[in-house]
Amino acid sequence: MNPIISVKDVHKTYASGHVALKTVNLDIRQSEIFALLGPNGAGKTTLISIICGIVNPSGGTVTVNGHDIARDYRAARSMIGLVPQELSTEMFESVWATVSFSRGLFGKKADPAYIEKVLRDLSLWDKKDARIMTLSGGMKRRVLIAKALAHEPRILFLDEPTAGVDVELRKDMWEIVRTLREGGVTVILTTHYIEEAEEMADRVGVIAKGELILVQEKTELMLKLGKKQLTIELQKPLAEIPPSLAAHALELAPGGHTLVFTYDTQADRTGITALLNDMREAGIGFKDLATSQSSLEDIFVDLVRQSR
Amino acid sequence: MNFEAVRAIYGFEMARWGRTLMQSILSPVLSTSLYFIVFGAAIGSRITQIDGVPYGAFIVPGLVMLMLLTESTSNASFGIYFPRFAGTIYELLSAPISPFEIVLGYVGAAATKSVILGLIILATASLFVPLRIAHPFWMVSFLVLTAVTFSLFGFIIGIWADGFEKLQIIPMLVLMPLTFLGGTFYSINMLPPFWQTVTLFNPIVYLISGFRWSFYEVSDVHVGVSLAMTLAFLSVCLVIVWWIFKTGYRIKA
Numbered sequence: 091m092n093p094i095i096s097v098k099d100v101h102k103t104y105a106s107g108h109v110a111l112k113t114v115n116l117d118i119r120q121s122e123i124f125a126l127l128g129p130n131g132a133g134k135t136t137l138i139s140i141i142c143g144i145v146n147p148s149g150g151t152v153t154v155n156g157h158d159i160a161r162d163y164r165a166a167r168s169m170i171g172l173v174p175q176e177l178s179t180e181m182f183e184s185v186w187a188t189v190s191f192s193r194g195l196f197g198k199k200a201d202p203a204y205i206e207k208v209l210r211d212l213s214l215w216d217k218k219d220a221r222i223m224t225l226s227g228g229m230k231r232r233v234l235i236a237k238a239l240a241h242e243p244r245i246l247f248l249d250e251p252t253a254g255v256d257v258e259l260r261k262d263m264w265e266i267v268r269t270l271r272e273g274g275v276t277v278i279l280t281t282h283y284i285e286e287a288e289e290m291a292d293r294v295g296v297i298a299k300g301e302l303i304l305v306q307e308k309t310e311l312m313l314k315l316g317k318k319q320l321t322i323e324l325q326k327p328l329a330e331i332p333p334s335l336a337a338h339a340l341e342l343a344p345g346g347h348t349l350v351f352t353y354d355t356q357a358d359r360t361g362i363t364a365l366l367n368d369m370r371e372a373g374i375g376f377k378d379l380a381t382s383q384s385s386l387e388d389i390f391v392d393l394v395r396q397s398r
Numbered sequence: 399m400n401f402e403a404v405r406a407i408y409g410f411e412m413a414r415w416g417r418t419l420m421q422s423i424l425s426p427v428l429s430t431s432l433y434f435i436v437f438g439a440a441i442g443s444r445i446t447q448i449d450g451v452p453y454g455a456f457i458v459p460g461l462v463m464l465m466l467l468t469e470s471t472s473n474a475s476f477g478i479y480f481p482r483f484a485g486t487i488y489e490l491l492s493a494p495i496s497p498f499e500i501v502l503g504y505v506g507a508a509a510t511k512s513v514i515l516g517l518i519i520l521a522t523a524s525l526f527v528p529l530r531i532a533h534p535f536w537m538v539s540f541l542v543l544t545a546v547t548f549s550l551f552g553f554i555i556g557i558w559a560d561g562f563e564k565l566q567i568i569p570m571l572v573l574m575p576l577t578f579l580g581g582t583f584y585s586i587n588m589l590p591p592f593w594q595t596v597t598l599f600n601p602i603v604y605l606i607s608g609f610r611w612s613f614y615e616v617s618d619v620h621v622g623v624s625l626a627m628t629l630a631f632l633s634v635c636l637v638i639v640w641w642i643f644k645t646g647y648r649i650k651a
Binding site: 104105139142143144145146163164165166167168170172174176178179180181182183187190191192193194195196197198199237 | 400401402403405406407409410413414417481484485486488489490491492493494495496646650651
């Protein structure tokens with residue numbers, strides 16, 4: 091299947107000389123949820139802004155569903171909805187007016203029924219006549235989402251959608267994103283919160299210092315880089331790890347009640363059986379076992395550290 | 399052509415005006431009335447006719463021009479500056495809309511407002527002095543041309559300005575003096591020859607002169623020259639706007 095967005099050799103150096111993006115290549119598949127993950131200042135917003143036409147790339151090409159974003163900007167842009175990071179709103183306007191304005195701007199005929207549906211889905215309906223400046227931050231975020239959805243985009247960009255957003259809106263937002271995806275909409279979100287990518291994304295791209303370090307299926311990424319830890323609660327505390335167990339990657343937690351064994355889920359042999367055998371032979375009894383998987387956050391921190 | 403987008407911008411801008419209709423209309427009408435009372439009634443009664451036109455009636459085209467220039471400029475500059483200031487310009491830039499359509503929406507709305515205002519001021523003036531319009535077609539043409547030209551000029555200022563102060567500077571420091579010195583309240587024939595020549599470098603002279611000709615068939619310079627100068631200024635503004643969008647000046651990094 092052809093990618094819905096194809097970014098080729100795009101780089102960006104701002105007039106100030108700041109290199110925001112080194113050469114980036116990225117394909118986004120139709121109807122996927124793609125998370126662009128990276129610390130602040132990594133180039134996430136610059137990349138999005140280039141695709142959406144807000145920033146000119148210094149070089150490279152971007153096509154959206156086959157349409158070049160420069161030559162064929164009308165076709166490319168009319169497919170895209172963008173929810174920006176900043177809460178930039180027409181503060182003196184009513185919610186209804188600003189959302190209807192967005193639909194018109196993207197060349198769509200007025201459709202009050204559709205706008206009503208969008209506002210209802212976002213729990214904005216009872217605020218439709220309120221001036222935006224009177225709304226809370228979370229409500230303003232909803233307005234921005236409504237504006238982005240007003241022209242029925244096929245691709246939705248969410249730039250740091252949950253920055254400063256309460257739990258309820260976060261849940262609503264994921265609900266909306268899921269519904270959109272079921273309807274075939276491709277969603278690209280940037281975030282520096284790992285849980286967000288972990289919870290929602292099909293694929294994850296990690297960006298740091300203007301470079302796309304890796305792009306991978308989320309599950310694959312977690313499998314590939316995911317280490318598991320086996321925590322063993324001991325019956326009697328140990329002063330140190332006995333020499334007979336030294337061959338295993340063990341750590342003794344402070345207090346001596348817990349042994350932590352780190353193993354690779356991808357390896358042919360995890361070493362768990364051998365460890366337990368050796369423990370029995372050494373006469374070390376345990377009362378509980380627990381395993382935990384390293385989160386995307388750990389993986390991410392590792393990756394960013396490596397790239398430095 | 400994205401007509402829906404032009405309509406959206408135009409409607410949005412007109413609605414913004416509608417919300418502040420009272421102050422938008424009241425303040426220009428009030429200040430024009432003050433000019434009439436001061437210059438028309440108090441001082442004008444001691445001035446003889448200029449070129450066969452009573453002084454009170456003579457200043458009407460100049461006053462309409464004064465309002466037209468300042469209102470077009472400030473309306474259009476604010477219209478485009480505010481989205482830049484508030485950050486909402488991201489939406490304009492990411493929409494499937496050409497620069498021409500953006501300009502059409504913003505400048506069209508600003509020009510519409512100032513034409514309406516100009517007509518309101520004319521109506522106000524007719525309460526004070528008897529008005530005679532010799533060439534209604536040319537009167538309206540000059541009105542619309544000037545409104546469009548200075549709305550474009552305002553659009554340029556709105557893009558150039560990087561603070562609310564700069565938004566005010568050009569209208570206050572350049573437009574206002576040039577209009578006052580451009581024959582709003584006098585015929586430049588009343589000046590000494592040296593200053594008459596200097597005045598001819600003031601582009602506003604041509605606008606006011608042409609506009610006044612459409613009323614009373616009296617003018618400081620030939621009406622053809624006025625029309626040419628207006629069109630020339632319009633072209634200059636169009637070229638600058640074209641350059642702004644070509645280079646992304648101050649709107650696109």
